Amino acid sequence: MTKGKLHDGARPTMADIARELGVAKITVSRALSSHSTVKESTRALIRETAERMGYRLNISARNLRQQRTRTIAVVIEMAPSHDRLMSEPYPLSLLGGIMQELTAAGQNMVLTTIDLFAEHPPSADGVILLGQGVHDDAAAAIEATGLPYVVWGAAHGPPEQIVVGSDNRAGGALAAEYLLGRGRKKLLFLGETQHGEVEDRLSGFEAGLDGGDAAVLDKIACAFTVAAGRDAVTRLFDRGKAFDGIFAASDAIAMGAIEAVAARGLAIPGDVSIVGFDDSPGASIFSPKLTSVRQDWAVGGELLAQKVLELVAGDPVESRVMAVELVVRES
Incomplete structure (x- = not known):
């Protein structure tokens, strides 16, 4: 295959354009959706290359909207693994x-998943994205299709992006108040x-501690898994770090932290x-039962569906921040 050409009959993808120019696929995605993080000169080059190679995703998406499919694509940003299952x-x-x-x-x-969607977008009238990805990368890939879309997450993207999510700052403040x-x-x-x-x-957690004599001694980046939480706390113990309270960004991380603390013979709480x-179902049956900030995923799902259908219909739509509450148990 010569540079800039595909095998006969092959339809060019974002990955093909990325290989042609020696850039990341997400850069292509962002350029095609006029994302402000890509320089205008780079955007122009990517658009010219896409046109030369016969890339036609946006045109297809526009045609799909004109002829309704009565189908909504739900795209999951997370990558399934042995530690983090789609069945959770x-x-x-x-x-x-x-x-x-x-x-x-x-x-x-x-x-579908974000990688499959980027390569082979299904015929759909609109998209619901579950998870924005690091630095909103997943949302940029969806935006490149030109389809109306709604995101489950936090309002960190462009102001016109429609987001449904929990009040994460308030949740952090509740955790601080409890500890x-x-x-x-x-x-x-x-x-x-x-x-x-x-x-x-984290922002809400630190704000909730402001003015008091408590402090965040360490902030540990880890995946949303039990293993990641357990490993992070174990490493801190090995370094001789002393602490008496933990706020974990998910129940799975918190459960791993509990396992690590218990393994050192310390009592919880x-x-x-x-x-x-999250207040996931496992929080109430874990030992000890986990104190957790509750977000209502079922209601969130209903709101996501309602809003994407309103977008498809051309109705005005606003983002929605859902209230959270602290469920106090044993930890």
């Missing part, structure tokens, strides 16, 4: 709410703040208090 409460609880609302509206749903109320002063935060939701949880985020 996230994303299943969100999917349940989405399916219920779409079915009631007589709409079909096609489920302060238990007299905890040496605190840890566990979570990857390159995700907008987690960044907001006697020696260390731990707060998670």
Whole structure:
């Protein structure tokens, strides 16, 4: 295959354009959606190359909107792994709410992942994206299609982006209030703040501690898994770090932290208090039962479906921030 040419009959993809120019696929995606993070000169070069290679995704998307498919694509940003399964409460609880609302509206749903969507976008009238990705990369890939879309996450993208999500800052503040109320002063935060939701949880947590004598001693980036939480806390113990409170960005991380603390013979919550985020079904049956910030995924799914259908219909739509609450248990 010569440079700039594809095999006969092959349809060019973003990956083909990226290889042609020696840039990342996400740069191509952002350039084709006129994302402000890509220089204008780079955008122009990518658009010219896409046209020369016969790339026609935006045209296809426009045609699909003119001839309705009565189908909504639900795109999951997370990559499934042995530690983080698609069968876990996230994303299943969100999917349940989405399916219920779409079915009631007589709409079909096609489920895919962000990588598959970027390469082979399905025929759909609109898109629901579950998870923005690091630095909003996943949302940029969806935007490149030209289809109306709604995101589950935090409002960190362009102001016109429609987002449904929980009040993550308020959730962080609730965690701070709880740990302060238990007299905890040496605190840890566990979570990857390159995700907008987690960044907001930490921001709210630190704001909730402001003015008091408690402090965040360490902020550990880790994936949304039990193993990641366990490993992060184990490493801190190995370094001789002393702490008496943990706020974890997800219940899975918090459960891993509990396992690591218990393995050192410390009592929970006697020696260390731990707060998670999500109030997933496992929080109430874990030992000890996990104190967690609750977000209502089922209602969130319904809202996502309602808003994407309103966008498809051309109606005015606004983002929605959902209230959270602290569910106090044993940890």
